[in-house]
Amino acid sequence: xxxxxxxxxxxxxxxxxxxxxxxxxxxxxxxxxxxxxxxxxxxxxxxxxxxxxxxxxxxxxxxxxxxxxxxxxxxxxxxxxxxxxxxxxxxxxxxxxxxxxxxxxxxxxxxxxxxxxxxxxxxxxxxxxxxxxxxxxxxxxxxxxxxxxxxxxxxxxxxxxxxxxxxxxxxxxxxxxxxxxxxxxxxxxxxxx
Numbered sequence: 001x002x003x004x005x006x007x008x009x010x011x012x013x014x015x016x017x018x019x020x021x022x023x024x025x026x027x028x029x030x031x032x033x034x035x036x037x038x039x040x041x042x043x044x045x046x047x048x049x050x051x052x053x054x055x056x057x058x059x060x061x062x063x064x065x066x067x068x069x070x071x072x073x074x075x076x077x078x079x080x081x082x083x084x085x086x087x088x089x090x091x092x093x094x095x096x097x098x099x100x101x102x103x104x105x106x107x108x109x110x111x112x113x114x115x116x117x118x119x120x121x122x123x124x125x126x127x128x129x130x131x132x133x134x135x136x137x138x139x140x141x142x143x144x145x146x147x148x149x150x151x152x153x154x155x156x157x158x159x160x161x162x163x164x165x166x167x168x169x170x171x172x173x174x175x176x177x178x179x180x181x182x183x184x185x186x187x188x189x190x191x192x193x
Contacts, residue, residue, distance in 0.1 A: 021058040023048040025068050029111065037114040063122045070115055070128040073108050077132065080104050081139055093143045098161060105166045106177060112163055153191055160187050
């Protein structure tokens with residue numbers, strides 16, 4: 001005969017399961033932060049101090065684990081994006097938008113680079129990144145009035161304020177955060193007139 005489980009037993013199992021799941025995601029984030037852009041399930045399990053079977057009990061495959069990482073990063077980005085602007089004019093709001101965006105880019109850069117490396121194998125990650133890029137563009141269009149920019153200048157502004165633009169300056173060209181912002185400000189001054 002099967003044992004009847006009491007509600008507190010089920011609650012305890014559920015809490016342990018949730019803690020184990022969170023440790024697995026934390027392990028992936030830790031590995032990526034340490035520079036391991038595409039850790040495998042064995043590395044994640046070892047870092048989380050769980051068995052490999054636990055990884056796949058909580059996540060069907062590595063894609064679903066990367067997707068969970070992506071959702072955590074999206075949550076962090078959305079918190080910053082939803083803060084109200086304090087400036088009364090659009091130029092001041094644009095400065096606030098850039099400050100927030102670049103601050104989040106600094107904190108999520110290793111994870112975004114890892115996601116970018118994995119996204120060609122992951123339709124879910126590809127969708128997540130495209131959704132975030134669409135959101136960033138809509139947020140930019142919300143701040144900058146349509147009459148302030150023609151279509152070409154809007155495209156240029158969207159590019160220079162994208163993760164890819166920021167990442168090129170910070171990672172590829174090796175500029176520090178201050179120099180990156182200075183280059184962006186010079187570009188914006190010429191772009192916006």
